[in-house]
Every structure is written in structure tokens, then in C-alpha cells.
Amino acid sequence: MRGEIIAIGDELTSGRIINSTSCFAAAKLFAAGCELRILSTIGDDPALIIATLRQALARSGFIIVTGGLGATSDDLTNEAVCRALGRTLVFYPEVLRKIQANSHHLSAQARTALEKLAWLPNGAHALHSEARSTGYFLVDQGKPAFFLPGVPHEMRALLVDAVLPRLAVWENQPPLQIRQRLYRVSGLNEDEINRRLAELEHCDLRVRIGYYPVYPEVQVSLTIRAAAAVTATEADALLDRFDAEIKHLLGRNIYGLAEDSLEEVVGGLCRDRGLSLAVAESCSGGLIAAAITRVPGSSVYFRAAVVAYHNELKESLLKVKSATLATHGAVSAAVAREMAIGARRISGADLALSATGIAGPGGGSSEKPVGTVFIGLSARAKTLAEPCFFTGNRQQIQASTAHRALDLLRRFLLADQD
Amino acid sequence: MRGEIIAIGDELTSGRIINSTSCFAAAKLFAAGCELRILSTIGDDPALIIATLRQALARSGFIIVTGGLGATSDDLTNEAVCRALGRTLVFYPEVLRKIQANSHHLSAQARTALEKLAWLPNGAHALHSEARSTGYFLVDQGKPAFFLPGVPHEMRALLVDAVLPRLAVWENQPPLQIRQRLYRVSGLNEDEINRRLAELEHCDLRVRIGYYPVYPEVQVSLTIRAAAAVTATEADALLDRFDAEIKHLLGRNIYGLAEDSLEEVVGGLCRDRGLSLAVAESCSGGLIAAAITRVPGSSVYFRAAVVAYHNELKESLLKVKSATLATHGAVSAAVAREMAIGARRISGADLALSATGIAGPGGGSSEKPVGTVFIGLSARAKTLAEPCFFTGNRQQIQASTAHRALDLLRRFLLADQD
Structure with missing residues (x-):
């Protein structure tokens, strides 16, 4: 129709x-x-x-x-x-x-x-x-x-x-058999995804694969469009076959399907494992916490967030050591780690994410340009920090920071189950 | 053309x-x-x-x-x-x-x-x-x-x-004279704005007024569309005349023009007055802080935010009294006031906003249904709290809460200058 x-x-x-x-x-x-x-x-x-x-x-x-x-x-x-x-x-x-x-x-x-x-x-x-x-x-x-x-x-x-x-x-006439699946992909850019999936593109005329960068992630669509003569069962089977291939080729870079959001996926992992979560933010300014708490039912696992813009507040609210700040600077892996540890301690949470960086437009230097961000993650057994270099304007850098932080936690929790 | x-x-x-x-x-x-x-x-x-x-x-x-x-x-x-x-x-x-x-x-x-x-x-x-x-x-x-x-x-x-x-x-023929101004309005719904501006609508065929609810605010547009025979000066004068009328009729409900955002306007007021700002959030989950820190240069006035979801964290992180929580419940004007006072104290800020409420979909009761929110504001001389009743889904209630909190601070700072 x-x-x-x-x-x-x-x-x-x-x-x-x-x-x-x-x-x-x-x-x-x-x-x-x-x-x-x-x-x-x-x-x-x-x-x-x-x-x-x-x-x-x-x-x-x-x-x-x-x-x-x-x-x-x-x-x-x-x-x-x-x-x-x-x-x-x-x-x-x-x-x-x-x-x-x-x-x-x-x-x-x-x-x-x-x-x-x-x-x-x-x-x-x-x-x-x-x-x-x-x-x-x-x-x-x-x-x-x-x-x-x-x-x-x-x-x-x-x-x-x-x-x-x-x-x-x-409608009077039988419809086309249309199936579509949308994959939400993190950690790979469009070209890399295209290269991995290229082999699937031309093996069946009824199958189309589309690539859509939707900042800061990439979405991949799989569309089956078959004439009405094809039965629903055949169309489903075709979808399932290509779906399995795409999942195999992209693996854990697929964080969800269609309407899934990264914060829902991460929240679901925390809830299923009975783990509570806290956040310590600087450059992302509350965006990580806002993403987590957007999800209905997040109060089950989310405990608290502290947004500390200035060094003395990182010390007083998050218990970051003044020596660490003096030695490494506020934008450093060491401070990201201490912020995450601090957030976990003051809230009693099992896990904490942290982010400290330069969202711009001011504040950059040749050593640490705008877009330099350290993301920290602290769990009971382990604390880590990851350096990131994002491009774009202030809001894009903040959004990338929140997205990457949530994705880091997702991969950490999935690796844990291996 | x-x-x-x-x-x-x-x-x-x-x-x-x-x-x-x-x-x-x-x-x-x-x-x-x-x-x-x-x-x-x-x-x-x-x-x-x-x-x-x-x-x-x-x-x-x-x-x-x-x-x-x-x-x-x-x-x-x-x-x-x-x-x-x-x-x-x-x-x-x-x-x-x-x-x-x-x-x-x-x-x-x-x-x-x-x-x-x-x-x-x-x-x-x-x-x-x-x-x-x-x-x-x-x-x-x-x-x-x-x-x-x-x-x-x-x-x-x-x-x-x-x-x-x-x-x-x-183009061969001289262009139309086109002027447009866009007003961003808070605190009035579309009907109320329409009623206030109705008298302006039909007094000049070259003038059009449009109303656009852009959740959670309303935008009003003033468009002058005059034939090329009208000079640029005449078109400017027409725009200015209607602009003055609209500003008179809507007053402080106009928080900004065109590309202004509420968080920029509020940030500008803080910066101009040399006042620093902190935030204590519950139901809005970091959204107030994220809005404030979206603005480039917000580190000049923004100090810190604490998102505390559970009662014991409202006590330990924000110094809300357990007696207040026990007597009034977490969703109350009294707790909103103490959260704002606490945020101001722990951060050393001049001003603090707070929000505590029920964003849903769960957690509502007949006495305090989903959408019940108390917004607090604490300044050196004065602390206040405002009850709000928002409708919509979780994200809309959270967005309304952040918007209303920022607008409360805007009106407070403007009233201060009267």
C-alpha cells in the first residue's frame, strides 16, 4: 500500500x-x-x-x-x-x-x-x-x-x-513481505563496519544493508523486501540467516537492537547482576547520570552521582588526593581512577564510572587538547582508566564521553561473564 | 524568490x-x-x-x-x-x-x-x-x-x-522585506499566550504571529513579510513596533530570543552577578547539572552537583536531616529546601537548586502521584521550595523538572534586581 x-x-x-x-x-x-x-x-x-x-x-x-x-x-x-x-x-x-x-x-x-x-x-x-x-x-x-x-x-x-x-x-492486496532489523553499534566507525559486512551485501537481491552514522554511534539496518509470493516463514528464515551473520561479524560491538538505548542495556546488566552503580563526573557535567536515570526503574541500581568541576570539590566531595591532582593534573588517568574509587566509597555502590577531561571550547593545551578525556571505572576487584580523544564541539565531546563511559561499563560487565 | x-x-x-x-x-x-x-x-x-x-x-x-x-x-x-x-x-x-x-x-x-x-x-x-x-x-x-x-x-x-x-x-526583482523574531516563553501555555497576543494578530496584514509548543516551553514567532516597495527602514520599524508590544504583553515569561537557551540565560545572570551555583538532584537524575554545564564557560559559575537517589545518600551526601525525611517524606518541600541548603554548603556556592519528586512510571501514590515534584532554591538570604505537578512520561517529567528549576532561578535573579 x-x-x-x-x-x-x-x-x-x-x-x-x-x-x-x-x-x-x-x-x-x-x-x-x-x-x-x-x-x-x-x-x-x-x-x-x-x-x-x-x-x-x-x-x-x-x-x-x-x-x-x-x-x-x-x-x-x-x-x-x-x-x-x-x-x-x-x-x-x-x-x-x-x-x-x-x-x-x-x-x-x-x-x-x-x-x-x-x-x-x-x-x-x-x-x-x-x-x-x-x-x-x-x-x-x-x-x-x-x-x-x-x-x-x-x-x-x-x-x-x-x-x-x-x-x-x-488493504485488499497481499502486502510485500518486509522485515527489518536495526543494529546499534559502538566502538567501530562506518568504514570498518562496511568492510566487515561487505561480503553480505550482494548475495541476495531481496536483502539490503544500510549504514547510518548517528552520532556518536553507527546504526546498521538489515532489510528484507520480498514479493508477496514469498511466504512469511521464508522471509523470517532469510532475516534470521542474515541476522546471524551480522551478529557474528560485529560481535560485541552490537550493543543493542532498534529501540534499545545504551543506558538501558547497561542498566539491564547491572540489574541482572544485582550490582549498584555510582558516577563521578567533571567534563560530562551530569550527562552520564542523566542518561542512566532516564531509564524507568533505574533507582534499583543507581545510587548517586557527584559532578565536581573544581579541584577542591574533587578533593572534598570525591576524596581525590591533592597530591594526585598536583602531580598528574585534574585531566589524567590517575584522577579518573580516584574519582571512580571515591564515588564508589561515598555511595557504597558496587561499581562507579568517572570522567574527567576538556570539553572545550576553552581549556585545551598542546599537551592536553580539547577533546582529551579520561574515563575511569572502579569495581570491588579492579579499577581502570581509559584515555580518549574526541572531536567535535563541546556538546559532542560531552555526549561522546557519556556514551563511551557507558560502553566501557557494558564491555566490562560482559567480559566478566566470559 | x-x-x-x-x-x-x-x-x-x-x-x-x-x-x-x-x-x-x-x-x-x-x-x-x-x-x-x-x-x-x-x-x-x-x-x-x-x-x-x-x-x-x-x-x-x-x-x-x-x-x-x-x-x-x-x-x-x-x-x-x-x-x-x-x-x-x-x-x-x-x-x-x-x-x-x-x-x-x-x-x-x-x-x-x-x-x-x-x-x-x-x-x-x-x-x-x-x-x-x-x-x-x-x-x-x-x-x-x-x-x-x-x-x-x-x-x-x-x-x-x-x-x-x-x-x-x-534574482531580478527586488526581494520581499522579511524580518523574523522568535521568542522563547516559559510559564505560560499556548492558549494563554494566544489570548494575550490576540489583539496583535489582525491589525496588519504584513504581520504574522505563530505559536509553537516545543516541549516543555512555547515558542512564539513574529514575522514581517512586506512587499519590496516597503523600505528596509519601514520594515525594521514595523518589526520593532510589534516586538515592543509582544515584550510588553508577555513580560518576563519571555526568557530569550531565537537561539537562546534557558541554561545560557540563567548562566549569564549568574556570571553577570558573580554568583556561583550548585545543584542537588533526585528525580531529575543529573539533568539540571547537564543543562547548566552544556554551556561553554559554565565552569566560571558552576561548582558542583550531587544526584542522590536514596534517602541515606540524601543524608550523607547532602546533609538532609533524617527527621525531615521521616516526617515529610523524600518528596516534600522540606526536603527540597534542605537539599538546596546542603548543596550550597558542601560546595560553597552562592546559590543552589534542588529537585525531588516522582518521575515515574512507578513510585506514585494517591497522595503524591507520578509527576509530583518539589523544586528548591537556596540563596544566602533566603531558601524556598515550589510544588509542581507535571504530566507526561518519565523523560518529559524529568525535562519539565530541569526546565522549571532553571526558570525558577531565572525569575529569582531577575526579581532580585527590581
């Missing part, structure tokens, strides 16, 4: 906001076996909205339109839909009731303004949503057209809960 | 990669006074590339095409350009020389593969680039068409260095 997405908003065509909703929808639709021909992004221009809607409905099997459904005066989608498809705006009392039920915290005036949201094109069916703003779908020339809010989390929820299930039962 | 952007690549239409290049180009073109009608994203499909190129050239004044220029077999743009515009592929020896000069580190085999990059449509002019891949432009029906690589940093460099200067001298 071939469709297209139309995202509406001046904030998108003027580049103020990146169009993340179309990307999210494209990924979900692709995974569901739908082919997207075109993703169009257009401004809040009624004539252009009308022309784009008409063209899309004429050439594609379904359309998804996002944005312009809100209550403010620059939201123009519904009127354009009416003019494009020859419909009238109709008042939907049940939509208003639902909106009002979710708006108790607003003033009476604000709730009145929301009434605009209950006027939908004739023939529209409201889509379920817990959120205040709503979406709808209608059928035109036998094709489904979905209209969703542009606010990312509202759009995502409606796409998954209301659009994908309807599309799945819409 | 009205143009459009066409981004080509299956990695974009399948949602594997977000289309950041079109967003970057849109922002730069908008700032340069060009109007973008449509941003299209299409897959590596020759027929679709041809149809889209033809339609875009027929209806727009210029086009920018990104992607599909590489040396691998899925790069199809140049052949499609030839078929769409009735041109032939021609070998450009000077392009090959340039490419080879930038490819010394590659194997002979890899360098041979790059020869494909030197075959361009008849009439193409190569665009300068330090990078291995190159871009080109050509003129069709009197309109400029630019073809750029899809790799973000290469595309960005060519857009700025080679496309914008050519577009600037291309």
Missing part, C-alpha cells in the same frame, strides 16, 4: 522546527509494510494545502496529514480540507465533550477557545486520544485520509494507536 | 534517518529572504525523481536537490536529472582531478569507483567543496537548480558557501 505524508506548518518550511513527526511516521509505516512515496512539508498556505491534498489523494493509496489542527488562529487545515474535498465544517458535540473533559485545569475562556477543535469536515471520524487535541480520519475516493495534530507526542500516540491499526485492515 | 527543496533517499522515506538537511537549508533560505513553498522527501525511485523535478521546476523559481549524488549503485540523481531535463551525462575531468586530490587515503579500487562522481549532466557547473563528494548547479528554463550531496556536513557547507551567494545575485 503506497501512501504519502503531508506535514503542514510555517515553522517547518522556515526551518525553525525540524520535521520529526514525518520521520517517526515513516519509520512506523515502513515497519508495517507500507511504502511511502513522498513526504511533503508545506507552509500554512490554504491554496497550497488544497493543491497538495488533491494531488496526494489522486496519486496515492492513503494520506496522512499532520499539523494545523490546533485552536489558534494560524491553524488552517480543516478549512483547507473542506475546500479541497468539497465538504462543510460540522460541529461534533462528542468531540467537544471529550476535549472539555481533558481540560478541567484550563480557565473558562481557554476552554471556550477549544471549541474550534470540535468543528471537523463532514464525514470525519474522530480518532481516540487521551490528549486534549484530537485527530480524525475520513474516506475520500475510497482512500483513507488521516489528519493528526503536529505536536510530536500527540501525533505519535495517535499514529500508533489509531492510524496503523486502521491501515492494517484497509 | 520562491523555491523548493527535494531530498532524495530511501533512508529518509523509510524514517531511518531524520531529514535534517532540508531543515537546515530552510532556515538559511528563510533568513536570506527566500520563500520555500514545499520541502519534498522522496525515495530512490527514478520515475518519481523525474516527475518531482519537472513539477518543481515548472512551479517554483529555484530548486535545491539533496542526496543521490554518491558513488554507490543506489545513487540515481544524475541519471534522473538527465532524463527529466533532456540532457546527457558528460565527463568532467577537472571534477575527477579534484575528487582524486581529496582521496589519497583511499585504495586504488575505491578511487576508481569515485569516477562516477565526475559524470554530470550536460551544462552543469561544479560547486566548490573541500569534501570528496561534490555538488553542481545548472540553469533550466531560466531557473537555477542546485544539486547537493545528502551527507549533512557536506550539504551544509555547500549550501552556505555556494548556493546562498548565487541565489542572492540571481
Whole structure:
């Protein structure tokens, strides 16, 4: 089933906001076996909205339109839909009731303004949503057209809960057999990964391998695209065969699949082993702790973090020795080790990570340029520190530091089980 | 001058990669006074590339095409350009020389593969680039068409260095007068902002006001779009008049403009006043510290942060009294105050922020549901705590907590100067 997405908003065509909703929808639709021909992004221009809607409905099997459904005066989608498809705006009392039920915290005036949201094109069916703003779908020339809010989390929820299930039962012809797996890879660059997997690239026309550096990691995709004549079992077998090859060739550099995050993977290892974790940070400024605690349930293994920017605080809060600071400097393997040991001691954790370095833009020297970072890891039996040299701006160096620290712990815990 | 952007690549239409290049180009073109009608994203499909190129050239004044220029077999743009515009592929020896000069580190085999990059449509002019891949432009029906690589940093460099200067001298008619200001607003929701600014919306057709919730804040845009007959001075005056009105109506809820971030604004206030800052976090898990230290130069005012997840660590690391924890519970205004006082004492900072709450998904109760957060602020003369009730998932509650904490400090420091 071939469709297209139309995202509406001046904030998108003027580049103020990146169009993340179309990307999210494209990924979900692709995974569901739908082919997207075109993703169009257009401004809040009624004539252009009308022309784009008409063209899309004429050439594609379904359309998804996002944005312009809100209550403010620059939201123009519904009127354009009416003019494009020859419909009238109709008042939907049940939509208003639902909106009002979710708006108790607003003033009476604000709730009145929301009434605009209950006027939908004739023939529209409201889509379920817990959120205040709503979406709808209608059928035109036998094709489904979905209209969703542009606010990312509202759009995502409606796409998954209301659009994908309807599309799945819409189609008449059997779909292509589409399978995809996404591998998240750390510790190898794109060229090295490409070289390792090159032998897999041309042995089957139905198989495609893609490489996507997504800073600071690389993502690898394996896509099986087989005609409907291929059975689901055959497609699964093909996927499994190539999946096994990729896992063999990349080994532990694959830290996870698809939606896995490094902090979830590391957290899972700590939880499974019953180990608690602490962090001592300097240049990464809290980013390691923030990554770890982003994971629901991290309070089970995460104990504490100390971010100490100045030497005297590394001494007072993390018990780093002043002699070590004087001899090696704050950016050194010795200080990274003592920071990790200190974090473990003051928190009583089984494991601690530390990072000290120069995130820039200032503070670099010829001996220790911007991007020089030492990452420490302390466990009961062993403490180690790893020198790293990152490139990029301050935020990239901080992100690389947090990523590498978590990856160091992941490899340490996996090596432990060998 | 009205143009459009066409981004080509299956990695974009399948949602594997977000289309950041079109967003970057849109922002730069908008700032340069060009109007973008449509941003299209299409897959590596020759027929679709041809149809889209033809339609875009027929209806727009210029086009920018990104992607599909590489040396691998899925790069199809140049052949499609030839078929769409009735041109032939021609070998450009000077392009090959340039490419080879930038490819010394590659194997002979890899360098041979790059020869494909030197075959361009008849009439193409190569665009300068330090990078291995190159871009080109050509003129069709009197309109400029630019073809750029899809790799973000290469595309960005060519857009700025080679496309914008050519577009600037291309146009025959004088450009529109375009001005834009973007306001970043905290502490008011979209409806409330809309209501406050409603009176400004319809008093001048050349003025547009847009509202964009960008979680957890709201951004407001003021756009002046005047015909070329309006002088630059008049356009500036119009902008200034509406700018003053918006600032009057939103007051201190505007924390910054355009590229300002809340952490930069707060950091600037600390730096200007010579005040140092510490942080004590529980539910936000390091996010407040990470935000503060993201700012270059934050080491001037930032001293330390402690993330303490468990009660005994709030006692040992932050000197929260066990009686306070027992009486009020960890999620309470009293504990938020003591955490902030503790952070200030152990770090010697002038100011400290704290946050304790329930980020979820577990841990909520009927009395203190998920999203209950207390934010504390301690200064030499005064300590306060503010109860907050956030909605959303764990990450949204954490992000809201960090945002609100920084905003509390911003308002505190501004009130101090009254």
C-alpha cells in the first residue's frame, strides 16, 4: 500500500522546527509494510494545502496529514480540507465533550477557545486520544485520509494507536513481505563496519544493508523486501540467516537492537547482576547520570552521582588526593581512577564510572587538547582508566564521553561473564 | 524568490534517518529572504525523481536537490536529472582531478569507483567543496537548480558557501522585506499566550504571529513579510513596533530570543552577578547539572552537583536531616529546601537548586502521584521550595523538572534586581 505524508506548518518550511513527526511516521509505516512515496512539508498556505491534498489523494493509496489542527488562529487545515474535498465544517458535540473533559485545569475562556477543535469536515471520524487535541480520519475516493495534530507526542500516540491499526485492515492486496532489523553499534566507525559486512551485501537481491552514522554511534539496518509470493516463514528464515551473520561479524560491538538505548542495556546488566552503580563526573557535567536515570526503574541500581568541576570539590566531595591532582593534573588517568574509587566509597555502590577531561571550547593545551578525556571505572576487584580523544564541539565531546563511559561499563560487565 | 527543496533517499522515506538537511537549508533560505513553498522527501525511485523535478521546476523559481549524488549503485540523481531535463551525462575531468586530490587515503579500487562522481549532466557547473563528494548547479528554463550531496556536513557547507551567494545575485526583482523574531516563553501555555497576543494578530496584514509548543516551553514567532516597495527602514520599524508590544504583553515569561537557551540565560545572570551555583538532584537524575554545564564557560559559575537517589545518600551526601525525611517524606518541600541548603554548603556556592519528586512510571501514590515534584532554591538570604505537578512520561517529567528549576532561578535573579 503506497501512501504519502503531508506535514503542514510555517515553522517547518522556515526551518525553525525540524520535521520529526514525518520521520517517526515513516519509520512506523515502513515497519508495517507500507511504502511511502513522498513526504511533503508545506507552509500554512490554504491554496497550497488544497493543491497538495488533491494531488496526494489522486496519486496515492492513503494520506496522512499532520499539523494545523490546533485552536489558534494560524491553524488552517480543516478549512483547507473542506475546500479541497468539497465538504462543510460540522460541529461534533462528542468531540467537544471529550476535549472539555481533558481540560478541567484550563480557565473558562481557554476552554471556550477549544471549541474550534470540535468543528471537523463532514464525514470525519474522530480518532481516540487521551490528549486534549484530537485527530480524525475520513474516506475520500475510497482512500483513507488521516489528519493528526503536529505536536510530536500527540501525533505519535495517535499514529500508533489509531492510524496503523486502521491501515492494517484497509488493504485488499497481499502486502510485500518486509522485515527489518536495526543494529546499534559502538566502538567501530562506518568504514570498518562496511568492510566487515561487505561480503553480505550482494548475495541476495531481496536483502539490503544500510549504514547510518548517528552520532556518536553507527546504526546498521538489515532489510528484507520480498514479493508477496514469498511466504512469511521464508522471509523470517532469510532475516534470521542474515541476522546471524551480522551478529557474528560485529560481535560485541552490537550493543543493542532498534529501540534499545545504551543506558538501558547497561542498566539491564547491572540489574541482572544485582550490582549498584555510582558516577563521578567533571567534563560530562551530569550527562552520564542523566542518561542512566532516564531509564524507568533505574533507582534499583543507581545510587548517586557527584559532578565536581573544581579541584577542591574533587578533593572534598570525591576524596581525590591533592597530591594526585598536583602531580598528574585534574585531566589524567590517575584522577579518573580516584574519582571512580571515591564515588564508589561515598555511595557504597558496587561499581562507579568517572570522567574527567576538556570539553572545550576553552581549556585545551598542546599537551592536553580539547577533546582529551579520561574515563575511569572502579569495581570491588579492579579499577581502570581509559584515555580518549574526541572531536567535535563541546556538546559532542560531552555526549561522546557519556556514551563511551557507558560502553566501557557494558564491555566490562560482559567480559566478566566470559 | 520562491523555491523548493527535494531530498532524495530511501533512508529518509523509510524514517531511518531524520531529514535534517532540508531543515537546515530552510532556515538559511528563510533568513536570506527566500520563500520555500514545499520541502519534498522522496525515495530512490527514478520515475518519481523525474516527475518531482519537472513539477518543481515548472512551479517554483529555484530548486535545491539533496542526496543521490554518491558513488554507490543506489545513487540515481544524475541519471534522473538527465532524463527529466533532456540532457546527457558528460565527463568532467577537472571534477575527477579534484575528487582524486581529496582521496589519497583511499585504495586504488575505491578511487576508481569515485569516477562516477565526475559524470554530470550536460551544462552543469561544479560547486566548490573541500569534501570528496561534490555538488553542481545548472540553469533550466531560466531557473537555477542546485544539486547537493545528502551527507549533512557536506550539504551544509555547500549550501552556505555556494548556493546562498548565487541565489542572492540571481534574482531580478527586488526581494520581499522579511524580518523574523522568535521568542522563547516559559510559564505560560499556548492558549494563554494566544489570548494575550490576540489583539496583535489582525491589525496588519504584513504581520504574522505563530505559536509553537516545543516541549516543555512555547515558542512564539513574529514575522514581517512586506512587499519590496516597503523600505528596509519601514520594515525594521514595523518589526520593532510589534516586538515592543509582544515584550510588553508577555513580560518576563519571555526568557530569550531565537537561539537562546534557558541554561545560557540563567548562566549569564549568574556570571553577570558573580554568583556561583550548585545543584542537588533526585528525580531529575543529573539533568539540571547537564543543562547548566552544556554551556561553554559554565565552569566560571558552576561548582558542583550531587544526584542522590536514596534517602541515606540524601543524608550523607547532602546533609538532609533524617527527621525531615521521616516526617515529610523524600518528596516534600522540606526536603527540597534542605537539599538546596546542603548543596550550597558542601560546595560553597552562592546559590543552589534542588529537585525531588516522582518521575515515574512507578513510585506514585494517591497522595503524591507520578509527576509530583518539589523544586528548591537556596540563596544566602533566603531558601524556598515550589510544588509542581507535571504530566507526561518519565523523560518529559524529568525535562519539565530541569526546565522549571532553571526558570525558577531565572525569575529569582531577575526579581532580585527590581
